[in-house]
Amino acid sequence: MDARKHEHEVYDVSIDMEKLADSLRGELESLHPLAREYSIYRVPEATRCSHPSHFTPRMVSIGPFHHGKEELKAMEEHKKRYLKCFLQRTKVRIASFLGFIKAREAELRNCYAEAIHLGSDEFIKMVLVDAVFLIELFLKHYELDLITDEDPITDEDPIFGKSFLYDDVKLEILLLENQLPLFIPNDLFNLAKTAMFETNLYEEISFMTITCLWIRTDMIESIPIQENLLEINFPKAKHFVDLLILCLQPSQSPADSALNDRNIPSVKELHQAGVKFEPGSSKNLLDIKFNEGILEIPFLTVYDSTEHLYRNLLAFESMHYYTRHFNDYIVMMNYLVSTPKDAELLVQNKIFGLGDVEAVRTVFDNLNKGCAIDYYDFQYSGVVADLQAYCKLPWHKWKATLMQNYFSTPWASISVIAAVILLVLTFIQTVCSLIAL
Structure with a gap:
């Protein structure tokens, strides 16, 4: 009896479990496939929570992550104006563009690291509107760059007509969550160039041309990049943030080595040890070098937008499993610029552009909180070891003290020389007096 009752209970449970199993199987079948080619991520909540405004667009959405948000709808109408301008220059029909995107829909969706919950039609329309917005924005910037006189574009276009709006938009185009492949x-x-109404302006340019010009003229101050690296890396870049990270790879791959002595000296300590500072001969932001008592640091001007941009670069570098070269740069700069005095010394040596030295220090300190240092594989370990060895030699400190305290100005030098001459003459007079006795 007990056995039959037990079997009956098992049978009843099995029916319930089969229903649950069907439900679970449906969920498993609807899982977003983990495509190897995905490269566009949503920033982890742990990273976002401290500075949410640095990762979230306030003006314009690009791509699906923030599409349809109420606070971003004001720009949607303007995007459609850009689409209208785009279609007026080409004989290619809008249906052809939509069909072109439809054929690549699966590939596009697989570029995102999570499922995109938009229907096919809405997704395809969103991709066309956002992609054309980028094309038109860069085209208008390209045209303005060719024109020296005041251009009517700025009068008609609210983005280019209002500098503060343009500054916000251009920064948001480089947010990690605001990317299109x-x-x-x-x-x-x-495709548009295959049948243009006017070909003279577009025959010799490409999307790469107008994109690289935009980055070089409007973003290069916040992130110095070596000549031609944008064009070299463009064909293999997945999106704009990826393009910048590719351009920031060190010009020479550093040898893997451990950071044995973890006391990285600050700029002030190095200055007191006699180290000289010069703007780097390389335009690559990450090329920090030390040779024969001279520390080369590439020139950088820190703007209000710098911290926003750098946070997105750091987030992508860590999530996409790149070697953490940019992470190590931030860590290194945070050690070097540990006080406003350090920043002031670098301003004096024309390594930092003029600005608020306290703000420079704060930016690197804030960014460093999101970085991780691998003491067993730190790209500047060789530079740090050389700096530490230089600082340990007493002669360098004595020489630096002499130069900084007694030969810092022409008048100080004259005073020291006069004092030495007086001391020598006094010594000679004393010797002569002794001999006369």
């Missing part, structure tokens, strides 16, 4: 605006631009 680069291949889609590139291919749409090429």
